Amino acid sequence: MQYVHLAGTNAKGSTAQYIAGILSQKHTCGLFTSPHIISPCERMRINGKDIPARQYEEYMEKARGEKDDHLFSVWTNAALLWFEDNHVEYAVIETGLGGRLDPTNIVPSRMQVITPISYDHMALLGNTLTKIAREKCGIIKPDSVVISHPQEDEAMRVIRATCERQNARLIVLDEQAIHVHESGVAGQTFDFTYKGKRYHDLFIHAASPMQVQNACVALIAAVELGMDGEDIGAGLREAVIPARVQMCGDIVIDGAHNPAALRELSHTIKQYFAGRDVTVLAAVMRDKDIMGITREIGTFADRVVCTCADKKRGLPARELQPYFSCVQSNEDPNAAFVEAQALAKQKRGILVVCGSFYLASYALGLLTETCDDVLI
Structure with missing residues (x-):
């Protein structure tokens, strides 16, 4: 071998x-x-x-x-x-x-x-x-x-x-x-x-x-x-690579969870979705560079819905929320996803799910039941 x-x-x-x-x-x-x-x-x-x-x-x-x-x-x-x-x-x-x-x-x-x-x-x-x-x-x-x-x-x-x-x-x-x-x-x-x-x-x-x-x-x-x-x-x-700018209609799923990865995601969003309204659903692990991560998300988000994707390692949504303006939070990732999706539709924009592979897992789990046009 x-x-x-x-x-x-x-x-x-x-x-x-x-x-x-x-x-x-x-x-x-x-x-x-x-x-x-x-x-x-x-x-x-x-x-x-x-x-x-x-x-x-x-x-x-x-x-x-x-x-x-x-x-x-x-x-x-x-x-x-x-x-x-x-x-x-x-x-x-x-x-x-x-x-x-x-x-x-x-x-x-x-x-x-x-x-x-x-x-x-x-x-x-x-x-x-x-x-x-x-x-x-x-x-x-x-x-x-x-x-x-x-x-x-x-x-x-x-x-x-x-x-x-x-x-x-x-x-x-x-x-x-x-x-x-x-x-x-x-x-x-x-x-x-x-x-x-x-x-x-x-x-x-x-x-x-x-x-x-x-x-x-x-x-x-x-x-x-x-x-x-x-x-x-x-x-x-x-090659099939999930949760790396993975598309489902107007939803983008990305497991980016450190500043460098989110910087790359920001470039991608601006390249392909320039001029579109962007709602972000975000969760961050408490041992990460929270300031750096949230700063990068702020470069492409018009609003943020904060949640917590892992009860042991995840930063509670209420603690993540102060890092953003134009924000709301829900500790339940499934409920937060539904809220964020509704906001994105209301604004006729896109929803970007990022900050954690745990959160990407929640989102993809929900989308596999409802979305027929997932692109990888």
Whole structure:
């Protein structure tokens, strides 16, 4: 089994899914990502199919054993056991938090991908990009291949120094090699040149400009692993990535939950919905950068409905409300969604659900029962 290991602050899950989608065209490929949106079975996939519910319970029990491990460690071990028993040729593994001490860092990967590094989980990872990057770069192994998104200078210095120390070959995505032909809420068509070869008319079912970069990093990984252009195109085209600017009529669902991700969402909303009235349904976890998150939401919201999507970790809606003007709140996320949807319709605008993957899960759960035109 060959491992591709990913760490970073944002874009890990999307990039991992693009890589796995390409590899699945010719190989048996396992994929371990987090968080899940609707079911924990989504965390473990082989060639695009979730682990069956019964097998999920069996492998979680095997992985749990008699140890009192953290749940994420159990998920990690269960996925690796399932992949091993199914003789997958490749396993694409996304870190949960950080990298150096992450439970996934037991895999002997020969390729690591470092996605954009920004500020998140600072209480655990450090309060500078240098400290955070050092934790993320803890997945880099000796004599490996490292592929990185473009980074802030502070983070890139750490990546380069780590690769030099580990004798790892570093490849950094060249943004100038990307040429986008068409972009819209239903997807984007683009060309990308790598190692002198131009890959024409690639298509992804994703609206965010950042997703093109994610797809190109996945292409680099795939080329380095020996995949051809036809498989790359098919893998990107077939990839399904929920809760990343996911559309259902005039509703946008996005799991963005830190300032950098919300900044990207703001760019996307302004690009595709300029001039439209925007109602935002927001929930934030209490351990996040609340000031930074709410500031970014304020750049595109005409009004905000605050709610709480997780009673243990979530900031109560009444405590989130003072961060916004033109706001109302409801602690019940289902009721808050209905209220926000009604406001958006009244204003003939769009509803944006963001701030938490927990909130995205609530919204998608409701929409799967009522919406026939979900675009991914």
